[in-house]
Amino acid sequence: MIKNKPDLPRLFDTLDATWPAAAKVNTGPWTLREGRGGGKRVSAATSRDAWRVDDVTAAETAMRLMGQEPLFMIRPDMNVGDETLDIALDSQGYEKADETQLWLAPIDRLTDMKLPRVSAFAIWEPLAIMREIWEDGEIGEARQRVMDRAAGPKTGLFGRVSDRPAGAGFCAIHGDTAMVHALHIKEEHRGKGLGGWMMRCAAIWAASKGARWISCAATARNDAASALYTSLQMDVAGRYHYRILHTESDDT
Known part of the structure; x- marks a missing residue:
């Protein structure tokens, strides 16, 4: 253990x-x-x-x-x-x-690779284009207000593919554990590896704030999310x- x-x-x-x-x-x-x-x-x-x-x-x-x-x-x-x-x-x-399912990994599993240039960024306050991407994923104003309420260290995640805005997410820290929420990749940019780079971006940011673990939650029927988190060597820690x-x- x-x-x-x-x-x-x-x-x-x-x-x-x-x-x-x-x-x-x-x-x-x-x-x-x-x-x-x-x-x-x-x-x-x-x-x-x-x-x-x-x-x-x-x-x-x-x-x-x-x-x-x-x-x-x-x-x-x-x-x-x-x-x-x-x-x-x-x-x-x-x-x-x-x-x-709740997914969990030691944060250093996701900080072992350098991010490709202009692929993913940790940004707070969220840019207008990030809010548009969340809206595309049905993460509307009420859910975005949840991010505003988070009291600990937090950041937005902004992903790009071929210099085009492609993904948005949110990460916050409680104690020594970071958790990623509201990760959405626009449909036309899926399957290009951006989700993994955005998770790694979250881990690099969280590690700089002292976090030792990274986690997230995804519905069991979300096969794409399960495949992503498995590829990042994250484990199902609860449900x-x-x-x-x-x-x-x-x-x-």
Whole structure:
């Protein structure tokens, strides 16, 4: 085992800190998050203690008062109680969504090669063209505001192919671990190796800030992301998914 490798609680803390909710409160056995349109990751409730059925109902009420549909993140590798919660929510009509893998590597695995000239850059504040690329990947204003909220060292990632703007991403650090989010390559520039160079750019920047590990999250069905992170010698260190309750009035 590599010394001081982040365990799952540290990795999920990094996920929370580098892609933060607009507001977060611990109440009863739950941590509740207010996402303000920033997506599931910043809107999902998580368990932090033993719960009862009445506690689930109370969490549902609280989330609806936030203007959010009831949504829970299930972390079966970290919390045995989440397996029971998963079964209970399934029986109450909650749909399973977005099975996700957490990828992790020592940062020096991605800092061993020099970046090709004008291929990838660490830039903060994001350029207008980076915001356009995120929009192309359906990473809109609400998700971009999540990046603005991140409090630790952070940077945008800007990738180019043949002198053309081609990719954008975001990286932030919590403790000794960097996490990459919102990595999007425009469709016409995929398959050209840019994703790997942007990940290496993130690692080089994070190492300069003292990070020792680099991580990211990607849905299990994203074969291209899995192939990229495997090629970079990153390992799956954990997993999670969501349970979401859609009401009859929901549009989705």
